[in-house]
Amino acid sequence: MDWVELKKTMMFPSTYSCRTKNLLALEKVLDGTMYNHIPHPFFKSCDSDGTYIPVNRRRPSIRTHLCSTVVDDSASLLFSQSHWPAVVVKTDDGADDNDREHLIRNIIADLHLASVMEQAAVMGSVGSVAVLVQAIDDELIIEIKRTCFLEPVFSLFDARRLVKVREQYVVDADGLMRAGLGEFPPGNYWFTRDFTENETVWYQPIKLGSAPHTDDGLIRDNTRSVIHGLGVVPIVWIKNLPGTDPGSPDGKCTFSAGIDAMIDADYLLSQTVRGLRYSADPTMVLSTDEYQLPGGMTQQMPKDASHAISLPQGGDAKLLEINGTGATASLNMWEALRSLALEAMHGNRAQGDRLTAAQSGRAMELMCLGLTWLTGRLRRSYGEFGLISILNLICRISQAVPDLRIAGRVHGPVKSGNISLVWPPWFEPTFGDMQTMANAVQAARSANAVSMDSAVRMMRPATHVQHVGEEKNKILNDIKKHDERLRALDGQVQDRDPTEV
Numbered sequence: 001m002d003w004v005e006l007k008k009t010m011m012f013p014s015t016y017s018c019r020t021k022n023l024l025a026l027e028k029v030l031d032g033t034m035y036n037h038i039p040h041p042f043f044k045s046c047d048s049d050g051t052y053i054p055v056n057r058r059r060p061s062i063r064t065h066l067c068s069t070v071v072d073d074s075a076s077l078l079f080s081q082s083h084w085p086a087v088v089v090k091t092d093d094g095a096d097d098n099d100r101e102h103l104i105r106n107i108i109a110d111l112h113l114a115s116v117m118e119q120a121a122v123m124g125s126v127g128s129v130a131v132l133v134q135a136i137d138d139e140l141i142i143e144i145k146r147t148c149f150l151e152p153v154f155s156l157f158d159a160r161r162l163v164k165v166r167e168q169y170v171v172d173a174d175g176l177m178r179a180g181l182g183e184f185p186p187g188n189y190w191f192t193r194d195f196t197e198n199e200t201v202w203y204q205p206i207k208l209g210s211a212p213h214t215d216d217g218l219i220r221d222n223t224r225s226v227i228h229g230l231g232v233v234p235i236v237w238i239k240n241l242p243g244t245d246p247g248s249p250d251g252k253c254t255f256s257a258g259i260d261a262m263i264d265a266d267y268l269l270s271q272t273v274r275g276l277r278y279s280a281d282p283t284m285v286l287s288t289d290e291y292q293l294p295g296g297m298t299q300q301m302p303k304d305a306s307h308a309i310s311l312p313q314g315g316d317a318k319l320l321e322i323n324g325t326g327a328t329a330s331l332n333m334w335e336a337l338r339s340l341a342l343e344a345m346h347g348n349r350a351q352g353d354r355l356t357a358a359q360s361g362r363a364m365e366l367m368c369l370g371l372t373w374l375t376g377r378l379r380r381s382y383g384e385f386g387l388i389s390i391l392n393l394i395c396r397i398s399q400a401v402p403d404l405r406i407a408g409r410v411h412g413p414v415k416s417g418n419i420s421l422v423w424p425p426w427f428e429p430t431f432g433d434m435q436t437m438a439n440a441v442q443a444a445r446s447a448n449a450v451s452m453d454s455a456v457r458m459m460r461p462a463t464h465v466q467h468v469g470e471e472k473n474k475i476l477n478d479i480k481k482h483d484e485r486l487r488a489l490d491g492q493v494q495d496r497d498p499t500e501v
Contacts, residue, residue, distance in 0.1 A: 129146070167194075
């Protein structure tokens with residue numbers, strides 16, 4: 001069974017669009033529920049009426065989760081604690097804006113944006129993700145939204161500028177009541193909401209079966225609709241990877257290239273386990289006439305070693321055993337499928353148990369070259385087009401809402417723009433790497449080949465310096481104090497009586 005055939009067996013509401021169904025199917029692959037709709041377990045070979053159940057109509061008993069492994073590895077290498085980028089803020093003339101940079105870093109810490117962006121990278125691996133940033137009762141709220149139920153409208157003149165985002169999905173009456181939208185008769189309803197450049201428009205829920213995709217059938221809910229007046233849609237739309245269609249609202253899925261190989265690996269390992277279980281309890285075959293057996297063939301014949309079977313003269317008993325060559329071939333095929341899937345998804349194919357000694361950061365980068373290439377592309381999507389856009393949107397909201405509270409604190413209006421990111425190295429340098437780096441920087445600095453500012457930037461991977469300007473000032477202060485101590489000692493030596501012994 002391949003991915004196309006498996007996706008056809010998944011049941012989704014017929015009212016959903018093809019794009020929504022495709023994204024929902026990819027989400028099932030990501031969370032490991034892609035086989036849950038198959039009713040037959042893998043070890044059940046016949047139905048209740050004796051009909052044989054083909055292998056591709058059974059639910060695999062082993063799930064390798066290769067796709068989610070690649071997504072988790074890339075998200076960890078993208079936004080984990082040691083890989084979070086440093087935020088650099090400049091003024092309009094290119095100078096360091098230390099005050100605004102310090103303020104933005106406090107906002108990032110208060111909002112726990114590292115966890116938010118890591119979750120967004122995982123959810124967006126299916127193709128896209130949306131981050132909703134809005135002020136509710138003067139409190140900044142950030143919400144990650146699945147794009148399977150969102151329909152974006154981009155500007156014709158700027159493909160990156162959102163004009164409107166419509167949120168629309170099916171919910172039952174109980175869900176509407178739990179959401180505080182009131183009581184409705186039992187049944188399913190369309191929930192619809194529009195995010196525009198100046199307001200957030202809520203609509204009355206519409207009974208399923210109507211035509212909610214047209215504006216004529218929508219009734220505005222003036223009680224819940226609000227005017228934010230930001231001039232931009234309060235949603236940051238992030239495309240996962242560059243795709244073949246630049247006009248598509250979704251980017252390329254991170255793991256789509258490895259789904260077929262993962263499905264084959266799941267069924268292969270399930271069949272291998274089934275064969276090993278059979279080898280532990282093989283089928284017995286008796287070669288004799290039925291009338292010669294006491295009790296006939298209906299008698300349960302034990303196969304345990306503590307029981308002996310007495311057969312008439314000329315009879316024979318055998319166990320249908322299999323050798324282990326099939327299991328060995330299956331495991332070799334599994335290794336090939338695993339390598340193929342990880343290579344197609346640019347995952348990490350390095351085996352940690354094969355390392356005999358600690359490797360340098362550069363060696364680890366070469367070993368995980370495919371994964372670093374994948375994460376490097378994700379840095380543009382979730383860093384330059386994601387995190388920076390979110391920070392600029394937060395600054396814009398702080399200017400529109402002067403008393404905006406962020407995690408309970410009021411930071412005041414923050415100017416947007418001139419924000420950039422400095423990414424850390426892929427892997428932490430070892431002591432040998434740091435010593436080599438320090439010697440190279442010292443040699444370059446002694447030869448006046450680089451400035452102090454460049455030297456601090458070169459040592460940033462080892463020292464984890466957040467702000468180059470502050471670190472340079474600290475170094476200059478240390479040099480100044482050292483020179484003052486030397487002058488004081490020199491003065492003490494000159495004041496001494498030379499006749500003293």
